[in-house]
Amino acid sequence: MATVTPAAPQISLDRVQKTYPNGTVALRDVTLQIPKQDFVFLVGPSGAGKSTLVRLLIREEKATAGTISVEGQDLSRLKRRHLPYLRRKIGMVFQDFKLLPNLTVFQNVGFALRVTEGALRHLKPKVEEVLSIVGLEGKENKYPDQLSGGEQQRVAIARALVHDPRIFLADEPTGNLDPATSWEIIQLLLQINARGTTVLMATHNREIVDVMRRRVVAIEGGQIVRDEDAGGYHAPALESH
Amino acid sequence: MHRLWNRIDFAFSSAWQNFWRNAAVSVASVLIVWVVLLALGSLLLVLHSLDQIVAIEKTKASAISVYLADTTPLSSAMDFKLHLEQDPRVTNVAYVSKDQALARFRQLPALDPSVIDTLGTNPLPASLDVTVRDIRDLGAIDQEVRNSPLVDKSPATNYEPNVIDKIILLARVAGIAGLVLIVGLTGLSVFIIMLTIRTAIYLRRKEIEVMKLVGATDWFVRWPFIVEGLIVGVAGAAVAVLIVGFGYRPAVINLQSVLIFVPLAFDPSYLRIVLAAMLGFGLLLGSVGSYLGVRRFLKQ
Numbered sequence: 004m005a006t007v008t009p010a011a012p013q014i015s016l017d018r019v020q021k022t023y024p025n026g027t028v029a030l031r032d033v034t035l036q037i038p039k040q041d042f043v044f045l046v047g048p049s050g051a052g053k054s055t056l057v058r059l060l061i062r063e064e065k066a067t068a069g070t071i072s073v074e075g076q077d078l079s080r081l082k083r084r085h086l087p088y089l090r091r092k093i094g095m096v097f098q099d100f101k102l103l104p105n106l107t108v109f110q111n112v113g114f115a116l117r118v119t120e121g122a123l124r125h126l127k128p129k130v131e132e133v134l135s136i137v138g139l140e141g142k143e144n145k146y147p148d149q150l151s152g153g154e155q156q157r158v159a160i161a162r163a164l165v166h167d168p169r170i171f172l173a174d175e176p177t178g179n180l181d182p183a184t185s186w187e188i189i190q191l192l193l194q195i196n197a198r199g200t201t202v203l204m205a206t207h208n209r210e211i212v213d214v215m216r217r218r219v220v221a222i223e224g225g226q227i228v229r230d231e232d233a234g235g236y237h238a239p240a241l242e243s244h
Numbered sequence: 245m246h247r248l249w250n251r252i253d254f255a256f257s258s259a260w261q262n263f264w265r266n267a268a269v270s271v272a273s274v275l276i277v278w279v280v281l282l283a284l285g286s287l288l289l290v291l292h293s294l295d296q297i298v299a300i301e302k303t304k305a306s307a308i309s310v311y312l313a314d315t316t317p318l319s320s321a322m323d324f325k326l327h328l329e330q331d332p333r334v335t336n337v338a339y340v341s342k343d344q345a346l347a348r349f350r351q352l353p354a355l356d357p358s359v360i361d362t363l364g365t366n367p368l369p370a371s372l373d374v375t376v377r378d379i380r381d382l383g384a385i386d387q388e389v390r391n392s393p394l395v396d397k398s399p400a401t402n403y404e405p406n407v408i409d410k411i412i413l414l415a416r417v418a419g420i421a422g423l424v425l426i427v428g429l430t431g432l433s434v435f436i437i438m439l440t441i442r443t444a445i446y447l448r449r450k451e452i453e454v455m456k457l458v459g460a461t462d463w464f465v466r467w468p469f470i471v472e473g474l475i476v477g478v479a480g481a482a483v484a485v486l487i488v489g490f491g492y493r494p495a496v497i498n499l500q501s502v503l504i505f506v507p508l509a510f511d512p513s514y515l516r517i518v519l520a521a522m523l524g525f526g527l528l529l530g531s532v533g534s535y536l537g538v539r540r541f542l543k544q
Binding site: 034062083084087088089090091095104114115117118119120121123162163165203 | 247249250254290413450451453455456457458459460461462463465
């Protein structure tokens with residue numbers, strides 16, 4: 004049993020396999036380590052296994068084989084009743100935002116604190132703080148359908164930040180956004196990363212990945228085919244022709 | 245304290261919203277709970293009344309009243325009394341005059357005394373109230389006294405050998421029939437509450453998804469639905485409790501005026517127990533139904 008030292012990676016996958024009950028093999032033999040404060044792009048074609056990997060990290064799915072550890076916790080041994088406390092350490096945003104249409108911006112963000120039994124008197128300052136981080140001051144009382152796509156994703160990011168997460172997972176966060184708005188969201192993720200949060204972003208957005216020159220992990224057919232620091236969307240060899 | 249309050253506030257406000265967002269289904273489940281509890285409360289009160297009647301009839305069981313013809317002179321009645329007292333099977337004989345019988349009759353609950361006054365004459369016979377050592381001898385004594393010319397013929401005595409058995413049988417049949425009905429209705433109401441809760445869960449599926457995502461505990465997600473079930477239980481119970489609580493006394497009074505010779509009594513202390521049992525059962529139905537509703541659907 005390895006002890007967790009400060010040097011241990013924050014997220015670690017060791018020969019992870021995921022086979023769905025219908026027989027589809029989503030991940031095969033994935034080994035990946037992500038240290039604290041890293042910023043990682045997870046790229047690959049649709050169906051390559053990016054979303055499965057993200058789902059495994061918040062244990063929405065369990066690995067079929069191999070071990071996954073997040074924040075020093077072995078997810079296969081994590082008891083169901085301890086799962087909510089893991090989720091509070093992980094901020095999560097999606098392509099479809101997952102905002103509640105009948106709640107205002109303020110209420111959507113506050114919802115994450117309310118349902119995790121945060122003390123209500125801390126709610127207002129915390130919500131205001133994260134809304135100012137994402138630049139939505141003054142929009143507290145708007146409803147999601149009164150906001151642009153980019154603003155909606157900012158609300159989702161603010162909601163993911165209320166627990167001061169150590170890890171931020173973004174699954175295709177710019178998938179529904181135009182290029183200019185996508186860049187704003189990326190800037191925001193960089194800012195979050197600069198505050199000390201590890202960011203893992205699954206994306207199709209080739210332009211962003213190529214410009215950013217950050218660590219890129221490419222998945223194809225359920226396997227990691229490339230893991231480069233300061234990489235591009237495609238391998239250099241493929242780009243050259 | 246703040247956290248607990250937040251949890252309660254969230255559960256109750258969500259439950260209340262669920263209840264009204266889903267009003268038609270919620271009202272259906274309140275109605276079925278109401279019917280179950282009305283049946284339960286009525287059954288308990290009817291069985292209790294039958295018990296009371298049995299208890300009173302049992303104390304009367306070792307005695308019969310032998311009704312004397314109005315033409316029987318008092319001296320003959322006294323001779324007859326003496327004759328009966330000498331019987332070894334008899335422990336006591338009491339003479340009840342026509343006036344005493346009338347006075348007793350006036351004491352019957354829910355009887356309007358003016359009804360008797362309008363008759364002008366006293367229709368009640370004098371009687372000899374005979375108490376026996378062993379109630380099995382009552383039948384033989386009844387047969388003997390019927391043949392005496394001193395005895396009234398319509399009716400001769402109040403001897404009804406099977407009355408207690410009949411009441412006990414009635415109580416048993418009513419109890420079993422009521423129980424079957426209540427068990428059936430209970431199953432139905434739990435099922436309908438479960439469907440109500442599942443509808444509410446379906447309507448809240450997006451919220452539930454977000455709650456789980458941001459790290460709400462399973463019980464935090466479940467509580468609003470359990471509370472919704474409890475609201476259904478309490479609402480159904482409240483209506484049933486009001487009806488039974490206010491209806492019991494008038495029902496007893498009405499029955500007393502129809503069944504004047506039946507010792508039916510209003511028992512407020514038992515009523516309180518019944519009302520508490522109804523409320524408790526309503527809460528039980530609500531919590532069991534909603535627990536079954538959340539159990540499967542919030543697991544993954």
